[in-house]
Structure formats: structure tokens, C-alpha cells
Amino acid sequence: MQPPGSGSVVGREVKALSPAQARALLHAARGARNEALYVLALHTGLRQGELLGLKWADVDLAGETGRLFVRRSLKKVEGGLAFGPPKNAASRRGVPLNRTASSALRDHRRRQNEERLRAPGGAWGDHDLVFPNRAGHPTDHNNLYRREYLPLLARAGLAGEGFTFHALRHAFATALFLRKEHPKKVQALMGHSSIAQTMDTYSHLLEDIGGDAVGGLDEAFG
Numbered sequence: 545m546q547p548p549g550s551g552s553v554v555g556r557e558v559k560a561l562s563p564a565q566a567r568a569l570l571h572a573a574r575g576a577r578n579e580a581l582y583v584l585a586l587h588t589g590l591r592q593g594e595l596l597g598l599k600w601a602d603v604d605l606a607g608e609t610g611r612l613f614v615r616r617s618l619k620k621v622e623g624g625l626a627f628g629p630p631k632n633a634a635s636r637r638g639v640p641l642n643r644t645a646s647s648a649l650r651d652h653r654r655r656q657n658e659e660r661l662r663a664p665g666g667a668w669g670d671h672d673l674v675f676p677n678r679a680g681h682p683t684d685h686n687n688l689y690r691r692e693y694l695p696l697l698a699r700a701g702l703a704g705e706g707f708t709f710h711a712l713r714h715a716f717a718t719a720l721f722l723r724k725e726h727p728k729k730v731q732a733l734m735g736h737s738s739i740a741q742t743m744d745t746y747s748h749l750l751e752d753i754g755g756d757a758v759g760g761l762d763e764a765f766g
Contacts, residue, residue, distance in 0.1 A: 558711075558714040559707065560714035560717070561715040563715075565700070566586050569582060570586065579648065580648040582712065588639050588716065591713060591735075593631075596675055597616040598675065603649060605649060612641060613638050615630070616628065617630050635735035663680070716734075717742075717745075720733070721746055722749070727742050727743060727746075730742055
């Protein structure tokens with residue numbers, strides 16, 4: 545069973561946060577324990593399971609910006625949680641980090657190190673996770689969704705708008721398309737299995753990409 549907010553949307557129009565709504569959500573998350581998780585969701589487009597499966601060994605913060613590598617996903621299984629491969633072969637990918645995401649991760653790592661030091665001896669389950677629970681163990685998808693994400697939406701004034709966690713991923717893709725990024729680039733960053741999936745999911749955003757395709761032929765062949 546899929547956790548809340550992680551369902552497939554292929555074949556129907558996606559619901560994504562607008563830039564103003566995304567800014568409101570990030571403002572509401574400022575100073576929160578998992579602020580960086582929401583920054584990364586909006587600035588990298590990672591799926592919820594990919595974020596929760598991310599380890600510090602997958603993150604390179606050298607230089608002004610950095611890069612992360614999606615190598616696993618945390619999944620709900622019968623009896624609990626388990627790490628598994630990403631959704632498909634294309635989902636095993638490298639993702640560039642901009643300055644905002646890199647800065648958020650650096651701050652998050654510093655706060656996490658302080659949290660680890662405050663934990664009673666032996667109480668921190670050190671799995672090298674970027675976004676563990678308060679005991680250092682994998683974070684349950686449902687707990688994150690109900691205890692953190694829904695209250696965050698409420699603080700941002702977005703409660704009742706129907707924004708699943710997946711809406712953050714769609715906000716990332718939508719922002720790329722509105723910047724006229726090529727669909728193949730968006731496919732690679734999203735980890736979609738095929739360009740057809742990208743085109744089907746975001747077809748409503750593709751009408752203006754490339755402008756007047758045939759109009760330019762007047763000059764080219766005239």
C-alpha cells in the first residue's frame with residue numbers, strides 16, 4: 545500500500561503548489577527540525593521515499609553547490625519499513641543541488657550532529673540517514689505526513705487545498721517547465737522511466753515550449 549501523498553498521477557492532471565504557495569510552505573517550515581527536507585523536495589523533485597532513504601554518503605556538498613545521488617528508497621512493507629531500490633532504473637540518478645538546497649543541507653547536518661550528541665548513550669540509531677526520526681532510525685512515511693506535513697500546510701495557510709506530499713515534486717517539475725527547460729532534462733531530474741511518462745504527466749505545461757515552431761521556417765526557407 546502506498547503512503548499518503550505518494551500515489552501515481554500519470555493519466556490525470558497533477559496538482560502542484562504555485563511558486564507563491566511553495567514560498568509560503570518554506571516560510572512556515574523555517575526553523576523546523578526537517579526544514580531541509582521540504583527545501584530538497586521543492587528544489588530537487590525527489591520522491592518522499594527517496595528523501596527518507598537518502599544517506600549522507602549520497603550527498604556531496606563540496607564547493608558552493610553540490611550534488612546528491614539517489615541510490616535507494618525507503619518503502620512501506622508488511623511489518624514495517626525497508627530500504628529498496630529506487631522506483632525504476634532511471635530513478636537511480638545524480639541530482640545537482642543549487643545554493644539554496646546546499647545551504648539547507650549544511651545547516652541540517654550541523655543541527656543533526658547536535659541532536660545526536662544530546663541523545664542518551666546508545667539511543668541514537670546511526671544509519672547515516674539525512675532525515676531520520678528523533679532516534680536516528682528510518683522515518684515512517686505516515687508519521688511524517690500526519691505529524692509534520694499536514695500541520696505544516698496548516699501553518700502555511702494551505703490546509704484543505706488537497707496538496708499531497710507528491711505536490712512538492714510536481715511543483716519542482718512545473719517550475720522547470722515554466723522556465724522552458726527541455727522535457728528530456730526534466731525527465732532525467734525527475735527519474736521518470738520514459739519521456740512518455742514526463743510528457744503525459746505534464747502535457748498541460750508543454751503547449752508553449754519552443755514557441756511558434758513552424759513560423760520560423762518563413763525566414764529559414766524564404
